[in-house]
Amino acid sequence: MRTLDEAAREASGCTRCKLAQGRTQVVYGSGNGNADLMFIGEAPGFHEDRQGLPFVGAAGGLLTGLLEGIGLTRDQVFICNVLKCRPPGNRDPQPDEIEACEPWLWEQIDLINPKVICSLGNFSTRLLLGKPAGISRVRGQRFKFRGRCLIPTFHPAAILHGGRTSPAMGQMEDDFRLIAKTLEELAVSEPDPDAEQLGLF
C-alpha cells in the first residue's frame, strides 16, 4: 500500500471529473494520517478551494469548536470531503462527480484506518451507508462500516443556517459526545477485531 502523501500527490493532479477545470486546487484532506477519528464532509467551498484545506471557513470554525468540546484538536483527527474539488458556486455534488471522486475517499479510509468515522451531512452519510437515508433520521446512531464505527451527524453549515441556538446544535453536541464515548470504548476493547461483538452497533 502506498502512503497518504503519495496518494495526495497523485490526487493533486486529478482530472477524473469536470470539477478539475474550475478549481484552484485539490483539497485532499488534512490532519493526522493515523487518526482514530475521521470526518467526511461534502465538498470544498470558496475558502477551502483557495487555501487547499478542508473546513477552514465558518463551518470549519463550528467543527473545530465541537472537537474542542470533546477534548480534541484538528491535529488529532483527519478531516476530508466526499469531493476533493469545489463545485462551482458551491452547488450540490453531482452523481457523476461523486462516482469519479469516491476512489480517493475509499483509499484514504484504508490508509488512515480510523476506528470511528463521522459523516457530516447527507452526502457523505448516504455514500457510506449506501442508501438514501435522511440525516435527521440517522444522526447520532452507530452503524457498522467496513469493520469500523460510522456515526452520522449534521453538516456544520446546516447548523450555521439554523442558528447556533437551534435544537440541531444541541443534537450535534450530543453526537460528538457519542463519538468521544465510542473512541473510549474502542480503546479499552482493543485488540478485539470484531467490533460487532462489542455491542456497539
Ligand code: URA
Ligand atoms: N463544507 C464542506 O462540506 N466541506 C468543507 O471543506 C467546507 C465546507
